[in-house]
Amino acid sequence: MAADVVIVGAGIVGAACARALARAGARVVVLDRGAAAAGTSAHGEGNLLVSDKGPGPELELAKVSLRRWAALADELAGELGPRFPSIEHDAKGxxxxxxxxxxxxxxxxxxxxxxxxxxxxxxxxxxxxxxxxxxxxxxxxxxxxxxxxAQVQPVAAAEALLASARRAGADVRTGVEVTGPLLGADGELAGVATSRGEIPAGAVVVAAGPWSGEVAERLGSRIAVRxxxxxxxxxxxxxxxxxxxxxxxxxxxxxxxxxxxxxxxxxxxxxxxxxxxxxxxxxxxxxxxxxxxxxxxxxxxxxxxxxxxxxxxxxxxxxxxxxxxMPDHLPVIGPDPVRAGLWFATGHEGAGVGLAPTTGDLVAAQLLGLEPPTDPRPFAADRPSLVEAEPGATRPPAQEVRS
CATH class of the missing domain: 3.30.9.10 (D-Amino Acid Oxidase, subunit A, domain 2)
Structure with a gap:
């Protein structure tokens, strides 16, 4: 079955993207080669912070996300019911x-x-x-x-976002590894080949945390995440x-x-x-x-x-x-400048939990032509600060992978 969007990565950022897109009406498939929320999301503290961010784009993203998390705590509890584990939202200061x-x-x-x-x-x-x-x-x-x-329990929060995305129609598949691209007639990304078959899609969002560079290379591009x-x-x-x-x-x-x-x-x-x-x-x-x-x-x-x-x-x-x-300390949230159909939501370093809701909303807004919650331009993959810090980061490998 074809999807509107394939999301690679079922951590908290991928989960937030899936929920935002599915609730906006997109047909979403989420893939992860391991278990959901088992990578970076499972090894952090669940911080939702403004205290560690200086003035600039990341702070603006964090302020919007803090408000979103406060609302999400109530939204998810009401939607999923008392039997689903609490995300433990704690505005402790x-x-x-x-x-x-x-x-x-x-x-x-x-x-x-x-x-x-x-x-x-x-x-x-x-x-x-x-x-x-x-x-x-x-x-x-x-x-x-x-x-x-504030703080949330990161695994519970990621699982709650995925559960909400499923309720909106998203298909979450774990134990599935992306192995290469499906390409359209003009070289655009038209889906992914996986360890369990091909999935045609209108867009592919790489939200694989520190493994995003590996996934990007498999899909014929590069990103400077380490x-x-x-x-x-x-x-x-x-x-x-x-x-x-x-x-x-x-x-x-x-x-x-x-x-x-x-x-x-x-x-x-x-x-x-x-x-x-x-x-x-x-x-x-x-x-x-x-x-x-x-x-x-x-x-x-x-x-x-x-x-x-x-x-x-x-x-x-x-x-x-x-x-x-990321070498300029900002996440990448938006389209790949080289390969049409490829998108990124990665590079948040230790702030992924805190920034996840607005990251998901930004991806959904750009993909679906909606009003973005904040200016997406500072997080573009070809922004000057990233190109200067890591020349060639968004150029395709010399030998393109084709499927």
Whole structure:
């Protein structure tokens, strides 16, 4: 059966695209070579943040998505009913803390720029910071409180979006790998060949996270997405002592770094189940999934510097995942400039959960000629900042794959 749109990737971004397109009336097929929400979406913390984004296109996307998530939590609960697991939307707010005078000056400057862009960023002194988080380390000099920051359970949220998409007619197929393109008479993409047969389609959306580059090459194009590995520590359940998402002032610099070397910062928050999630790390090592205990140790030391009580807390497990990194730190949301019929929704790095709803709405709007929720131009695959950072990223391989 032909589809209007094939979406490659059943993580949270692919799920959001599927829901938006299916609810707008498109015939949608979602493909994933593994299980749904089993890749990057299953190895993150479910952050919905504005606190870590400076003024610019990503912040604008995040502000729209935060509002969408608040509405989606109610929409999905009402649509799917009480038997479906909650997405655990929690508008807990964020707290960015600093321990040096220089750090405080930099944080103030950053927060002022965010406020000018419409973010709620409330500077608080050391005493007020400890009212918000009583267990903070004595060395914390000040903080900025971000009431808009929130969190969802990422796997539950992705599954809920997919369930909603199915209710709107989407066909979700797992264990199906895309192996090549189906091409039309003029070389346009007209569907995909898969491990389970051919699927004709009017458009193909690659939403395969850090594996999007591999999928793009199979379909006769290129995209500069690369994997950036991150690790998380999970404590044993305990009575909740951490009320917000709390991180140190180095986190923003780590997210924006272009270096391949290890970047760590303290990122600490509680879950509804009583565990504490401790991050974060970033390093470019390809798809190397070997555990590095020195990375976990560095993360633990940084977390204890913010919350000393964690030094007496048992760690239950750790996990790692791969984020889809783009060299100019913006996702790609829109058509491929080389191959007609090929679209992208990828490259969100660690912000995919937060940005997923508006990404899906942007893809649907561009594909179906609807009014976009925000300006799509900054996320184009041939934007100048991406072409300059990664020349040739959108040119086809020398040897095209044909089917």
């Amino acid at each position: 964020g707290l960015v803390v600093v321990t040096s005078a220089d750090g405080l000056t930099g944080l103030r400057r950053f927060a002022a720029a965010q406020r000018a862009s419409g973010v709620e960023a409330v500077e608080v002194g050391a005493d007020r910071a400890r009212e918000l988080e009583p267990d903070l380390a004595p060395g914390v000099l000040g903080a900025v409180h971000y009431p808009q920051d 994997p950036r590995r991150g690790m998380v520590l999970v404590t044993s359940p305990m009575p909740q002592r951490i009320r917000h998402k709390v991180y140190d002032g180095d986190y923003f610099a780590a997210t924006q770094s272009a270096g391949a070397e290890l970047q760590t910062s303290a990122v600490v928050e509680s879950t509804r189940g009583g565990t504490v999630l401790i991050g974060s790390s970033r390093e470019q090592v390809g798809f190397d999934d070997r555990l590095r205990t020195e990375v976990l140790a560095q993360m633990a030391r940084r977390a204890v510097a913010v919350f000393p009580f964690l030094a007496r807390t048992n760690v239950m497990r750790s996990y790692l995942g791969f984020r889809p990194y």
